[in-house]
Amino acid sequence: MRLRLYFSLLCLLGAAPALAAENARVLTTIKPLQQIAAAVMDGVDTPALLMEPGASPHTYALRPSDRRALAGAERIYWVGPELELFLQDLLERQDNSVALLHLPQMTVREQMQSHNFQNEKPADHHGHDTHGHHHDHGSLDPHIWLSPANASAIARYMAEDLASVYPQQADQLQANLDLFEQRLTAMDNNLRARLSTLQKKPYFVFHDGYGYFEDHYGMRPQGIFSLSHEVQPGARHINQLRQQLQAAGPSCVFTEPQFTPRLINSLTEGLPISVGTLDPLGSAIDVGPQGYERTLEDIAGALAGCLETL
Template sequence: MHRLLTHFSSVMLGLLFAAPAFAEVRVLTSIKPLQLIAAAVQDGVGKPGVLLPPGASPHHFTLRPSDIRNVREADLLYWIGPDLETFLPRVLEGRRAMTLAVQDISGLHLRRFGEEHRHDEEPADEHEEEHTDVHDEGTEAGEHDELHRPGALDAHLWLDPDNARKIASRMASDLSSIDPANAARYQANLAAFDQRLAAMDEKIEDRLKPLAGKPFFVFHEAFDYFEEAFGLRHAGVFAVSADVQPGARKVADMRKRLELAGASCVFSEPPIPPRLAQTLSEGLPVRLAELDPLGYDVKVDALGYERLLEALGSNLAGCLERL
């Protein structure tokens, strides 16, 4: 009996000390696109969390007490940087665990607002005639414009698949360091992610390449990374805030721009109500569709990031192909 108890105690003691090695690493991301990339890397090992709920804007979000607690308790926290999540810097000051603004990852392709796409070869003055932005005059929209002022960092960097590869690589490295028991799985997941992105790149490019030059308009300058990656360029931006209804003068300016463009696509973006796009396009040869850079309806799993980009490509092509 004594031997049996001693053996039982030894087994329980071993399990007690072994338990931390099997504890899931708590990964927290600021926005859903980063959560989708992390989910690909953690597939089969853990599930990353996210701060922003569906429909929330990273520009104007306010953290709840439960969010602050999650920030403090996470083992790894990934965010884009202060140009996007303006609500995070003060909260992060008290964190001791690993925190990374992914915009600081070495080798990332970073754009600044007002830059021409690298694949564009036309003179800048020709672009100025073709590319028109119409900005709102409200307070919220004014703050939004300040974040998108010429020369400011375009923080929508996750829409470049090459950037996503580099972010995933860094996540796999961080996770392997904290959780060496699962390092092989993280690296295998990373390799699988790279292979899937290569196939996705080719698929999206094949569909969008013939559509280059067809005019389309967006309500938010969020898609330049995606456009540059796949050879497109929007004809104009209607800088509209979801919280401010544009005035009659602004609506008239936007309609005039659409009249000049002729047959074109206008892409609204959640949570901006599509009824504004409907008002703008009434009586014009304009087709309406939606682009969601944050993937609010995308399922969080290993394939989520590809679904996000495939949805953008499919929605763009689906509208432009009908012009």
Template sequence: MSRLFLLVALLLSAVTARADVQVLTSIKPLQLIAAAVEDGVGRPDVLLPPGASPHNFALRPSDVRQVQSVRLLYWIGPDMEGFLPRVLQGRSLPSVAVQELPGLQLRHFVESDHAHEDADEHDHDHRPGTLDAHLWLLPHNARVIAERMAADLSAADPANAARYQANLAAFSERLDALDARLKARVAGVAGKPYFVFHEAFDYFEAAYGLQHAGVFSIAHEVQPGARHVAAMRERLQATGPTCVFSEPPLRPRLAETLSAGLPVKLAELDALGARIEPKVGGYEQLLDALADGLVGCLQSL
């Protein structure tokens, strides 16, 4: 009986230790990275529900309470979650804006020949010179973020520090395999033209030799004027067989208008991984799904 009592006491103390180090991330991709680091110790929470936009999310009172009370908080930064800085002013515990971590490889939006077709209707800032905050789509950056998370968790929960560091090492090895797998997967479609409705994939594209031919940037549920639609259709018609990618959960109503009668295939790319479970391998699944979506559509042309 004494051994059983000791075992129960140890299990209860482990549960208490895990409960003391609560991790909250703003968006699913950060949750997927945290889940890899916390494997076997805890389960990170995420603030935004599936399908919510990090650019203009409206916090509920319960969300505000969670943000202000959770032990460890990770968000991309003010270039992504513009709704968070005001709420974080009331937080006494530290929070990490990962866009500020040293060692990241960061990109900034630039003027190019592939300018936005409807630049006056952005729902967030993609002006030249501003930070491209979709930084999680580069495996190198995921590694840097995981290293910070492992360090923070090890300091907050020394009893499990060895497990966090082992999880970090395993995640790093998986990222090496992921990088090699993605390079091989997309090699056959490099140079094929495609269009997107949201300029969210530049990190992924730059890493794996891809380049969108144009961005049909529109405000959600806003139908642009006939002149803009005609200009977009001309771009598509001149390109020939191509793919146009939107992001879930909603396909812009404009997609069908643009593609009607043209050799254009409509498909989805999910930069946030809304349907992916926060568990080991989740981050890799996110990037594998992007590669599969791109390659699957472009190879079918």
């Protein structure tokens, strides 16, 4: 009897996140969007998260509970098909969803190919663009939340948009927006002060996922390695990347939570390389009203913590 009761309790606990998402009025696809929404909605309601922290939008498969949550939400915030391609057919038929990447308020950049930057001129690190220009589908960098300026624009849009969902709390939404932007400005000033002395320090990343953050703070990776955690590189590829690291001398390599230590060790063994971890999705950060700032502070702290040792 006790075992049956214990098993039932585990099932209920395991189902809780899905039930919360299914009952939510506001649903976000990834955690950084949930963090921004939580700041705007503080004391009004709690936004739900479609994908569990740590899940990759590149490989995610919808569950029946996800479909129910998407069908029941009054407002759905997603980046767009450039990131959550698995949602394109479903959400582009729903008028309650907002693809934030395609808002006219967004400042966007082109997605660069993974390659080594060593022999390129630093002036053209990342190209900004706006929606007044033509883009091929899928060429835009979807990591818009890593720009504090874009995060502020997203929050402003949400506050105005959600006033129609919560008309009696419109003043609270606006007050929350004002507080969020004040905190964002203070955080931004602190991060600029710390990162400004590190802009010429050499570092490498595993994909072109930090361009908005790097543009905003004047950072520039010496190389972007074309590695995927879904496909393990061969020995020849590993050797080519090791040659790039060896030529760079003392530098930092930033991995992400999904990459295995074995892969990183094979790349850096015997080289004067320091290894750090960046988490662009803030997987371990609480949702709370200050969760977004903590996500950016963690990224900046990881970058600075390694680069300051060089």
